[in-house]
Amino acid sequence: MNWDGKRVTVAGLGVSGIPAARVLRGLGAEVTVVNDGDDERARAQAAELEQLGVTVRLGDGATLPEGTELVVTAPGWRPDKPLFLAAEAAGVEIWGDVELAWRLRGPDAAPWLAVTGTNGKTTTVRMLASILEAAGLRAPAVGNIGVSLIDAVTGDETYDVLAVELSSYQLHWAPSVRAHSGAVLNLAPDHLDWHGSMEAYTAAKGRVYEGNRVACVYNTADEATEKLVREADVEEGCRAIGFTLATPGPSQLGVVDGLLVDRAFVENRHAQAQELAEVSDINPPAPHNIANALAAAALARAYGVPPTAVRDGLRAFRPDAHRIEHVLDTGGVSYIDDSKATNTHAAEASLAAYDPIVWIAGGLAKGAVFDELVAGAAGRLRGVVLMGADRALIREALTRHAPDVPVVDLERTDTGAMSAAVLHAARLARPGDTVLLAPACASMDMFVNYNKRGEAFADAVRALAAEHA
Structure with missing residues (x-):
């Protein structure tokens, strides 16, 4: 595409908007950035872009600038914003940052191994990058993981392959992306306020399979992911590859006697299996994390990585903070921070990993219901401590499905409530129990983000341990 003089509107500053504006301006486009916010940080970012010749309009993200020929949006902007409705009415294309990155790739660009799903995306992509790097490949983790895909495809450094995390938002705005291989880890209701329905959310996730060349990786325990594979329009010869926590069948990766094994990328998959790693090589070896590792291994094997690299990459991998992170043990009780469990699906996986639990x-x-989550975990619950704006919804589910489980309902919603929550949890716990922060809810009622919530939990646990030292 000839960008010289093309009038492009970039919607949103931030991780994706700023790189998009810089790159497009460098290619000769006439760039206008629109942004809803007009705070001190936004003004500083605007000043830097204006020095490059970019026009920035702060506090006005609703109006389409006159003469716009293309809109490039940050992934979080909802499709029903007036800006996008105006663009659609005027016949102006709307791309996300991922779509722009795809279009800007050079002729010898690194292929993409793409991962999406309701939960586990970041962990799986980082595991995948670790495996690829163990194979001697230049393979960064990019995308929704916080590293701009635009920077990755337009920078001076060259890569062999990219491990790409894609959110449903990004996939919605990325109609032409075609990955080497893709994976949908799982599907559960999430971001329905953004997409409008579960059907639209699922369809967005399914775009990760479109045009795959080698493998579409799906979760055998989640029929919806396999259905998306069957519906995808892929290149001839592309294979459906399942992953399972059980013994794998042909064209699957799974677990046998504590080993991760491959019956997909072997010479005779009907009669042979290749050992890849031990379950103990995964940190931590919780069931949902084993599933993440299998998905990462499947994508890596689709790219031709040898079995030893899978083992070495998983051994080298260290999970990000606040993802089933062991804080410490005190008084015979283990304290686990899974603040990243911001929806019921993630909390369900976390609760399944421990027993008994406070x-x-x-x-x-975020519109979630908790009956299924509570009913499934009831038998493992020693007690529950509830906090936050929507705690009553969980309390009602506990009344219906776990009426005998002791519940502490904290009315206070200041950030200091976490210390009280940990103290109450410690009183409910017995030696051998796990106190688990797995909120099943977003954090913004009390904390800036889930990281701050997890940090508050860890600080409270350490303070508790210090008192009893």
């Missing part, structure tokens, strides 16, 4: 939960429910 569960700390609550926050912003």
Whole structure:
């Protein structure tokens, strides 16, 4: 595409908007950035872009600039914003940052191994990057993980392959992306306020399979992911590859006697299996994390990585903070921070990994219902401590499905409530128990983000341990 003089509107500053504006301006486009916010940080970012010749309009993200020929949007902007409705009415294309990155790739660009799903995306992509690097490949983790895809495809450094995390938002705005291989880890209701329906959310996730060349990786325990594979329009010869926590069948990766094994990328998959790693090589070896590792291994094997690299990459991998992170043990009780469990699906996986549990939960429910989650975990609950704006929804589910489980309902919603929650949890716990922060809710009612919530939990746990030292 000839960008010289093309009038492009970039919607949103931030991780994706700023690189998009810089790159497009460098290619000769006439760039206008529109942004809803007009705070001190936004003004500083605007000043830097204006020095490059970019026009920035702060506090006005709703109006389409006159003469716009293309809109490039940050992934979080909802499709029903007036800016996009105006663009669609005027016949102006709307691309996300991922779509722009795809279009800007050079002729010898690194292929993409793409991962999406309701939960586990970041962990799986980082595991995948670790495996690829163990194979001697230049393979960064990019995309929704916080590293701009635009920077990765337009920078001076060259890569062999990219491990790409894609959110449903990004996939919605990325119609032409065609990955080497893609994976949908799982599907559960999430971001329905953004997409409008579960059907639209699922369809967005399914775009990761479109045009795959080698493998579409799906979760055998989640029929919806396999259905998306069957519906995808892929290149001839592309294979459906399942992953399972059980013994794998042909064209699957799974677990046998504590080993991760491959019956997909072997010479005779009907009669042979290749050992890849031990379950103990995964940190931590919780069931949902084993599933993440299998998905990462499947994508890596699709790219031709040898078995030893899978083992070495998983051994080298260290999870990000606040993802089933062991804080410490005190008084015979283990304290686990899974603040990243911001929806019921993630909390369900976390609760399944421990027994017995004192569960700390609550926050912003985002329209979620908790009956299935509570019913499934009831038998493992020693007690529950509830906090946050929508805690009553969880309390009601506990009344219906776990009426005998002791519940502490914290009315206070200041950030200091976490210390009280940990103290109450410690009183409920017995030696051998796990106190688990897996809120099943978003954090913004009390904390800036899930990281701050997890940090508050860890600080409270350490303070508790210090008192009893």
